[in-house]
Amino acid sequence: MSRKPYIREIPKTSWFFRQPRYMRYMAREVTSFFIGAFSILLVVALKRLSQGPEAFQGFLDALRGPWGVLFCLATLVAAVYHSTSWFNVTPQAMPIQRGEEFVPGKMIVGAHYAVWAVVSLIVLFMGI
């Protein structure tokens, strides 16, 4: 009896539609676009800052307007999704063993959320 295994091709550009967990994964990966674009925005802001008050004001004027608002809003949403998805898996990537038992994952995640809240509040009060 001869063998003739059948191979199912995986569609390279649409595989992620097959399961909701793949869609969640892709959403997480796409946050990198906004994080990246926002970092470039910060690089530009820094450059304008180093060129003096007028240049920096020019940067702020360019940021103002519907496109700037839309971009910052999209970045905010993407960044929050990135943060939650990142913190939620830290116990998997960096488990902590105390004595025999592992520290419950919820505690590690909770600690990250607490630090996140504190850092955000500090920056908010310093920066507003």
Added chain:
Amino acid sequence: MSERQIQLEVLRYNPETDSEPRFQTYTVPCLNEWVVLDALNYVKDNLDTTVSYRWSCHMAVCGSCGMMINGEPKLACKAFIHEYPDKIRVEPMMHFPIERDLVTVAEDFITKFASVKPYLIPKEDKPVSAGEFKQSPAELMKFKQYTLCINCMLCYAACPQYGLVPEFLGPAAISMAHRYNQDSRDGGRDQRQEVIASHEGVWECSFVGACSEVCPKHVDPAGALQQVKVASTVDWYKEHLMPWGKK
């Protein structure tokens, strides 16, 4: 005992006569406490003796009956009928070639699994007279969860990167390597790193996390792979930035 009519759609593929798979539907009178494997056995015993599928223990220990049940990688013996609608579709595990019907070709996994040296490689040769290798409960806990792996390959059926890049070593093989690396009695990490720290090793993983979500034994291969990445990264920086350190 309540009975329920189920439409069981089974993927059929006969390598001798078919050029591609098709679905065949069987009407199965199921008891409420049945699992999908019971429904398949009913088909085999009463309706169609030609249906091929693997199974053995019927209690989530042997790892033979992995298949896609309504698109989700599952052990057929652990998929309860009452959790499903009246139409249940069973297919062979994704990302594996189909040998016949629900039977997949497992050679690739077996080769990869063997390549990570999934056995104890003691640090030094010790004669039996020197006594046992002692291990504390804390040292055992470090790797205990990984020993629960039953090689059912559901994590490979769930992993999209394995589907896209067939060379990828995959979740179970790498987490089994991690299991031995974490074992206080073992000294084989350097040998395993040569395999798992390669391109086709852990670095094809992008932490989708699907492997851990589908694991029927609640092993966390995704976590193991991230830990391997962290350790391999520390290795790399030690080797390249601190050449005076021990290789």
Added chain:
Amino acid sequence: MSKSNKPIVWGPFAAGGTVTAFITPILALLALFAAMRFSPSLFTYEHIHAFAAHWLGKLIIFGIITLSLWHAAHRFRITLFDFGVRADLVVATILYMIAAIGTVSALFSLLSI
């Protein structure tokens, strides 16, 4: 099989992922305020200039910007692969180059403040 050099980029990716997870949402919120003309002090010249003039401020700004850049560059490389772009070498070269240019630019900007 030989050991991969991926750790070079994975290290900054992981570090950047952690830094951006903590800091980017609040920065994006403040930027949103600025875009909506609320003018938070973070985006007023005197305030941010004074912060960037201090060596510690420089270090913090540089750390945040570079790690964000490398995190995003590496993850976006994987993202494009997942969307079916198979020219990985080209993608990687372009994205890491952007991150490198951003790093150098941020460094020069900070040194001239």
